[in-house]
Amino acid sequence: MTTTETAQRVNIFKQSPEVYQAMIALDAAAKKGLDPVLVELVLTRASQINHCAWCLDMHTQDARKIGISEQKLFLLNAWEEVPNLYTERERAALALTEAVTVLTDGFVPDEVYARAAEQFDERELSQLIAVIFTINSWNRIAVSTRRVPPVR
Structure with missing residues (x-):
């Protein structure tokens, strides 16, 4: 859902700088030890699902900077098909x-968790889960305060 006129929303980072600092620390801790390409794909995919324009703009730019192809980014919302x-x-x-971001259908399915557990050791899996819940938090901050990326 979009609106053409939006009332001024709070700048949560200005009003609650301790929340911003905690989020920055959580973000850095969550990404530790994970492949940056994998992280940017996860951040971008969660942001697509959550309709977070601010985060999509930022993470697609970051993804390109680290060498993720345009094709990989453009097809991300249909990753299962390629x-x-x-x-x-x-x-x-x-x-x-997707399973952690969209919890409306219930819990994370066992088969999805098992598939991830086959690919990542316990430390990596813990970090991956942390990256996912952290980007969901960033998305919710940006969406609820209507942060929009600059038009370039």
């Missing part, structure tokens, strides 16, 4: 991202 484009680790991470 099995030869994404690695098995990326596919497992994307499935887990």
Whole structure:
């Protein structure tokens, strides 16, 4: 749902700088030890699902800077349809991202979790789950405060 006119919303980072600092620390801790390409794909996919324009703009730019192809970014919302484009680790991470991001159908399915557990050791899986819940938090902040990216 979009609106053409939006009332001024609170700048949560200005009004609650301790929340911003905590989110920055959580974000850095969550990404530790994970492949940056995998992380950017997860951040972008969750942001697509959550309709977060601010985060989509930021993470697609970051993804291109680290060498993720335009094709991989453009087809991300249909990743299941192009099995030869994404690695098995990326596919497992994307499935887990979708399951953790969209909880309206219930819990994360056992088969999705098991698929991720086959691809990642326990430390990596813990970090991946942390990356997913962190981007969902960032998305919710940006969407609820109507942060929009600059038009370039």
